[in-house]
Amino acid sequence: MNIIAATIRRELLIAFRSPGDIINPLMFFIIAVTLFPLGVGADTEFLSRIASGIIWVTALLAVMLSMDSLFRADYEDGSLEQLLLSPQPLYFIILAKVGSHWLVSGLPIVILAPVLASMLALPAEAMLPLLAGLLIGTPILTLIGAVGMALTVGLSRSGLLLAVLVLPLYVPVLVFGTGTVSTALGGLGISGLLALLGAMLVLAICLAPLAIMAALRISVS
Amino acid sequence: MWQWLFKLGSPKWFYTMSGQFMPWLTVITVILLGVGLVWGLAFTPPDYQMGENYRIAYIHVPTAIMCYWWYGMMACFSAAYLIWRIKMADMAAKACAPIGFTITAVALFTGSVWGIPTWGTWWIWDARLTSTLVMLFLFAGVMVLRSAFDSVDAGAKAAAVLSLVGVVNIPIVVYSVEWWNTLHQGASNLSLSNTQANPPEVWLPAFFTGFGIFGFFMLALILRTRNEILQRERRADWVREIFRPGKGEF
Amino acid sequence: MGSFDSFSDFLSMGGYAEYVWSAYAFFALVLVFNIWQPMLARKKYFKQQLKREQVQAERAQAQQNNEEYGNGSAT
Numbered sequence: 001m002n003i004i005a006a007t008i009r010r011e012l013l014i015a016f017r018s019p020g021d022i023i024n025p026l027m028f029f030i031i032a033v034t035l036f037p038l039g040v041g042a043d044t045e046f047l048s049r050i051a052s053g054i055i056w057v058t059a060l061l062a063v064m065l066s067m068d069s070l071f072r073a074d075y076e077d078g079s080l081e082q083l084l085l086s087p088q089p090l091y092f093i094i095l096a097k098v099g100s101h102w103l104v105s106g107l108p109i110v111i112l113a114p115v116l117a118s119m120l121a122l123p124a125e126a127m128l129p130l131l132a133g134l135l136i137g138t139p140i141l142t143l144i145g146a147v148g149m150a151l152t153v154g155l156s157r158s159g160l161l162l163a164v165l166v167l168p169l170y171v172p173v174l175v176f177g178t179g180t181v182s183t184a185l186g187g188l189g190i191s192g193l194l195a196l197l198g199a200m201l202v203l204a205i206c207l208a209p210l211a212i213m214a215a216l217r218i219s220v221s
Numbered sequence: 222m223w224q225w226l227f228k229l230g231s232p233k234w235f236y237t238m239s240g241q242f243m244p245w246l247t248v249i250t251v252i253l254l255g256v257g258l259v260w261g262l263a264f265t266p267p268d269y270q271m272g273e274n275y276r277i278a279y280i281h282v283p284t285a286i287m288c289y290w291w292y293g294m295m296a297c298f299s300a301a302y303l304i305w306r307i308k309m310a311d312m313a314a315k316a317c318a319p320i321g322f323t324i325t326a327v328a329l330f331t332g333s334v335w336g337i338p339t340w341g342t343w344w345i346w347d348a349r350l351t352s353t354l355v356m357l358f359l360f361a362g363v364m365v366l367r368s369a370f371d372s373v374d375a376g377a378k379a380a381a382v383l384s385l386v387g388v389v390n391i392p393i394v395v396y397s398v399e400w401w402n403t404l405h406q407g408a409s410n411l412s413l414s415n416t417q418a419n420p421p422e423v424w425l426p427a428f429f430t431g432f433g434i435f436g437f438f439m440l441a442l443i444l445r446t447r448n449e450i451l452q453r454e455r456r457a458d459w460v461r462e463i464f465r466p467g468k469g470e471f
Numbered sequence: 472m473g474s475f476d477s478f479s480d481f482l483s484m485g486g487y488a489e490y491v492w493s494a495y496a497f498f499a500l501v502l503v504f505n506i507w508q509p510m511l512a513r514k515k516y517f518k519q520q521l522k523r524e525q526v527q528a529e530r531a532q533a534q535q536n537n538e539e540y541g542n543g544s545a546t
């Protein structure tokens with residue numbers, strides 16, 4: 001338990017030392033959401049119908065873009081290699097790293113979402129389902145993104161490769177996340193969908209660190 | 222049986238065995254495909270609703286089903302490579318990806334073309350078309366990731382990891398897209414597999430084309446894997462024998 | 472014979488000709504490509520490798536000649 005707490009503390013400390021890594025994805029989230037009304041028009045009735053989709057897609061993209069700060073700094077100064085060689089349980093260290101990354105990138109998105117959603121005229125009764133979906137969904141996105149990041153961290157000119165790898169894997173989270181809003185607006189219960197999302201989160205927590213470990217070993221070698 | 226499996230891991234054995242086996246496979250494939258296509262195109266009655274257009278099904282349905290199984294096969298090879306470090310498995314996995322991409326492309330194209338008179342549009346966010354589109358992206362991702370690495374070994378392992386991550390995701394994606402589709406389409410969705418008790422004379426040719434197409438793509442897989450073997454094992458004696466000048470026909 | 476009255480009927484596919492035939496054409500294209508491309512790659516690779524071996528053999532031959540010649544002129 002100690003190692004997890006220590007890792008989280010370290011990651012949060014590092015994150016707050018470079019505020020850009022936290023602020024930039026958030027700024028992207030806000031600006032990208034703002035682009036949509038500019039692109040499709042300010043008709044509130046229309047916006048309210050696409051609001052949850054806009055929030056979800058931009059949140060997903062913001063999470064993916066924030067992944068760069070996850071392993072890159074450690075890779076470049078060699079501490080990632082040290083981590084892989086250490087006798088500490090790598091599985092939990094990775095979980096702690098990804099978890100703290102979510103705390104500074106995914107969670108702020110969830111906190112900001114209500115403000116942006118109401119700017120997009122999202123109906124009031126859809127707000128709670130949207131937040132619940134994002135709360136469970138953004139950790140899944142972070143975990144999947146971490147797998148992609150671990151695979152590409154060693155590449156010099158990976159560019160948008162991470163997007164190509166990770167976005168198709170984001171599809172179920174997006175579908176069920178926006179689905180919670182649609183079903184809530186349709187008057188039906190969302191507990192089933194949230195349970196599905198929760199199951200996906202559990203699956204991701206169990207399996208993603210394994211893939212990340214394998215990928216990190218490849219990238220570091 | 223384990224003996225045979227171990228042999229399969231030897232590039233030289235695979236190369237020589239496949240060289241002998243390929244002509245037979247070609248003959249069988251051509252026969253199956255020929256029979257299926259001629260039968261399906263010319264000798265089955267037209268569909269009550271869709272007229273002659275349904276004949277596209279004889280190639281669309283096999284390829285649409287096969288793209289998923291092909292990805293599964295690629296994932297099996299990847300797993301064998303990661304777990305037991307069998308190089309042969311990676312060579313086969315590498316060959317699978319571009320072929321799988323083309324299989325998926327055929328499924329999408331034929332499905333779209335079928336859709337134009339049926340739904341009035343060449344694209345529809347039907348559950349199957351959307352899932353198959355995601356499958357196309359997954360194949361592309363594996364190919365792109367492998368080529369992004371300078372080291373052949375690292376690229377092979379990375380592609381293998383990605384294939385396995387993808388294979389876990391595929392059932393989830395398919396399920397989610399189906400669910401999404403029923404949520405948003407409602408009753409207007411004309412499912413492509415809406416076969417209402419077709420008589421065997423209609424769907425029997427599909428068996429022939431199905432197996433014929435599978436044999437065909439397996440042939441392509443063997444061809445690509447053989448090329449891969451020649452490249453990777455080029456320092457081996459038996460490969461240099463092949464390339465010795467004056468050896469004549471390969 | 473078959474379910475069409477005539478060959479031109481078969482070609483027109485009950486009015487759906489452009490759909491059925493474009494689908495089958497794309498399919499045929501993909502099949503041909505999947506076989507042709509590896510065969511072409513193999514031929515190219517063989518040419519390249521045979522050339523390489525030839526150059527190496529010539530080099531070895533030249534080396535040998537040089538040694539003989541060198542030995543001869545030394546005496």
